[in-house]
Amino acid sequence: MTRLRAGARETDLTAVVEALTTNETSWFRDTSPFTALRSPVVPALLDARGASAHLRVWSAACSTGQEPYSIAMTLADALPPTATFDVLATDLSEQVLARARAGRYSQLEVNRGMPAPMLVRHLVRAGAEWEVVPHLRSRVTFRAHNLLDAPPPGGPFDVVFLRNVLIYFDLPTKRAILHRVRQVLRPDGALLLGAAETTIGIDDDWARVSVGAGSLYRPLDAGSVTAGIPAPRSAAPWTAPTPAVPVVPPSVLTRGAPR
Amino acid sequence: MRALVIDDSRTMRRIVSGTLHPLGFETHEAEHGRAALDLLEGGLDVELACIDWNMPVMDGLAFVVAVRANPAWRHITLMMVTTESEHGQIVRALAAGAHEYLIKPFTPEAVRDKLDLLGLLPIGEHA
Numbered sequence: 168m169t170r171l172r173a174g175a176r177e178t179d180l181t182a183v184v185e186a187l188t189t190n191e192t193s194w195f196r197d198t199s200p201f202t203a204l205r206s207p208v209v210p211a212l213l214d215a216r217g218a219s220a221h222l223r224v225w226s227a228a229c230s231t232g233q234e235p236y237s238i239a240m241t242l243a244d245a246l247p248p249t250a251t252f253d254v255l256a257t258d259l260s261e262q263v264l265a266r267a268r269a270g271r272y273s274q275l276e277v278n279r280g281m282p283a284p285m286l287v288r289h290l291v292r293a294g295a296e297w298e299v300v301p302h303l304r305s306r307v308t309f310r311a312h313n314l315l316d317a318p319p320p321g322g323p324f325d326v327v328f329l330r331n332v333l334i335y336f337d338l339p340t341k342r343a344i345l346h347r348v349r350q351v352l353r354p355d356g357a358l359l360l361g362a363a364e365t366t367i368g369i370d371d372d373w374a375r376v377s378v379g380a381g382s383l384y385r386p387l388d389a390g391s392v393t394a395g396i397p398a399p400r401s402a403a404p405w406t407a408p409t410p411a412v413p414v415v416p417p418s419v420l421t422r423g424a425p426r
Numbered sequence: 427m428r429a430l431v432i433d434d435s436r437t438m439r440r441i442v443s444g445t446l447h448p449l450g451f452e453t454h455e456a457e458h459g460r461a462a463l464d465l466l467e468g469g470l471d472v473e474l475a476c477i478d479w480n481m482p483v484m485d486g487l488a489f490v491v492a493v494r495a496n497p498a499w500r501h502i503t504l505m506m507v508t509t510e511s512e513h514g515q516i517v518r519a520l521a522a523g524a525h526e527y528l529i530k531p532f533t534p535e536a537v538r539d540k541l542d543l544l545g546l547l548p549i550g551e552h553a
Contacts, residue, residue: 283527
């Protein structure tokens with residue numbers, strides 16, 4: 168990794184990344200982030216922006232596309248006809264992005280976590296495979312992006328999915344990534360992490376809100392710099408935000424990390 | 427929890443049952459829809475039925491229709507487990523009252539994913 172950061176040739180980097188990255192993915196993986204998106208995230212955003220809102224979602228580390236398409240399916244079902252959305256889906260790997268753009272999945276892949284009612288609404292058979300319907304595919308833009316770089320263009324975003332990727336980085340890098348996400352997340356937006364991930368003990372500028380079996384994170388007002396949009400002082404749209412209180416002593420979580 | 431596995435292939439019944447046991451299910455088996463209805467009418471209570479489509483005597487779709495016609499069985503979650511993979515067939519099964527649809531061949535993880543979606547995984551077994 169040291170050599171990669173020092174600027175190895177792009178082809179080397181791509182090859183190493185393809186080999187290292189696990190692209191294991193399923194449709195509504197973990198289910199709870201998508202449940203949270205449906206409610207309370209979408210209703211709160213519609214309350215704040217009105218029924219004709221345009222919502223922007225960033226799916227970071229999108230792998231072969233199941234996550235951004237699952238987000239698009241959820242929004243297509245949850246939004247009123249007056250509202251619109253688009254999803255920016257990024258990944259380091261050009262190889263998985265090419266697959267994701269095609270929007271074609273094998274029978275075995277659609278068996279993984281895809282609710283049957285969603286399948287018949289949003290995919291059609293294409294030979295032995297299934298293909299995301301063009302209307303939904305057109306809502307998702309795929310772009311190569313490295314989380315170690317500046318945030319991708321296209322923000323600010325209402326919702327960011329950053330799941331099962333922070334685990335690959337050391338603590339200072341995790342903190343830097345979360346800071347960059349805050350720069351492009353709207354002040355009343357939501358961050359969704361993987362089931363085993365949290366901002367707690369990494370970056371104190373987030374409030375955890377419990378939603379069902381999972382959690383979402385919203386940026387705290389203090390020091391918020393969100394793409395030039397001032398943080399609102401009015402009541403936050405989420406109910407009962409929980410301050411980010413570590414569940415284990417911070418010293419355990421942040422051992423060896425620069426403060 | 428209890429599950430009823432309905433398939434005319436004994437091998438397939440064994441495979442489906444084998445994926446359900448580690449997830450905390452006690453399984454009962456029937457070789458077609460009529461035999462499965464007999465078990466339910468005889469007092470067997472299950473939370474889940476895994477149903478093949480193409481079977482002799484009574485096929486899976488007819489079984490789904492029969493179960494949905496009896497309010498006493500409203501609590502049973504119905505999941506088709508079949509090689510039938512046409513878009514229109516899935517729509518037919520869902521319209522008849524199936525909750526989920528798993529296409530053969532499948533992996534144990536796919537069964538788990540479906541049960542997670544259906545809220546039928548025990549605590550601590552979530553994907």
